[in-house]
Amino acid sequence: DIQMTQSPSSLSASVGDRVTITCRASQRIARNLNWYQHKPGKAPKLLIYAATSLQSGVPSRFSGSGFATDFTLTLSGLQPEDFATYYCQQSYSSPITFGQGTRLEI
Amino acid sequence: ERQLVESGGGVVRPGGSLRLSCAASGFTFEDYGMSWVRQVSGKGLEWVAGIKWNGDNTGYADSVKGRFTISRDNVKNSLYLQMNSLRAEDTALYYCAKARSSGPDYLFGMDVWGQGTTVTVSS
Numbered sequence: 477d478i479q480m481t482q483s484p485s486s487l488s489a490s491v492g493d494r495v496t497i498t499c500r501a502s503q504r505i506a507r508n509l510n511w512y513q514h515k516p517g518k519a520p521k522l523l524i525y526a527a528t529s530l531q532s533g534v535p536s537r538f539s540g541s542g543f544a545t546d547f548t549l550t551l552s553g554l555q556p557e558d559f560a561t562y563y564c565q566q567s568y569s570s571p572i573t574f575g576q577g578t579r580l581e582i
Numbered sequence: 583e584r585q586l587v588e589s590g591g592g593v594v595r596p597g598g599s600l601r602l603s604c605a606a607s608g609f610t611f612e613d614y615g616m617s618w619v620r621q622v623s624g625k626g627l628e629w630v631a632g633i634k635w636n637g638d639n640t641g642y643a644d645s646v647k648g649r650f651t652i653s654r655d656n657v658k659n660s661l662y663l664q665m666n667s668l669r670a671e672d673t674a675l676y677y678c679a680k681a682r683s684s685g686p687d688y689l690f691g692m693d694v695w696g697q698g699t700t701v702t703v704s705s
Contacts, residue, residue, distance in 0.1 A: 520619075520679075520692075520695055525690070525693075563626065568689070572632060
């Protein structure tokens with residue numbers, strides 16, 4: 477199984493800040509990497525698919541980069557609604573696996 | 583509006599069985615792979631199982647392989663998860679989710695999610 481490792485596990489930031497979350501895969505996965513935002517009591521929300529593509533309706537302050545084993549999610553100009561937990565997920569091979577999550581706190 | 587609605591959760595004793603259902607609407611269900619994803623309270627997301635668009639290929643997390651079975655009925659626009667030999671560690675909120683891209687596989691990002699149904703395994 478492909479292991480996904482996110483860092484940091486938690487992060488404190490302020491409105492307006494730029495933050496970066498990293499995700500490392502235990503083997504090469506090309507660009508088969510997706511990012512989600514998850515808030516308590518809500519369904520997860522797809523932000524970025526195929527490593528760099530912005531999902532429809534997601535603000536452009538979210539961006540993704542990376543290839544093979546190393547990936548990043550960048551949030552530029554944090555808004556109050558961005559404070560949540562973020563997960564990476566590989567869709568290269570079954571079983572699909574998620575990172576352990578990064579909790580973004582004020 | 584594309585929508586997924588899960589049902590069938592509840593309280594079950596260890597070793598028991600439960601069948602979850604997910605009703606899809608607002609998109610052509612048969613065109614997409616589907617998955618079940620769960621979240622234990624206070625923990626992260628865990629993919630449980632996936633199924634290709636015509637049901638002829640499935641995949642499972644190691645933690646549920648041999649105990650859970652994913653299936654679908656494209657006529658009824660429904661996804662199912664049969665859970666047998668349930669354990670306390672299966673207690674979680676279970677989501678169904680749609681693959682982002684049309685095509686046979688479930689190996690994509692997941693762009694539509696239900697609100698989840700809660701399964702509690704306890705004596």
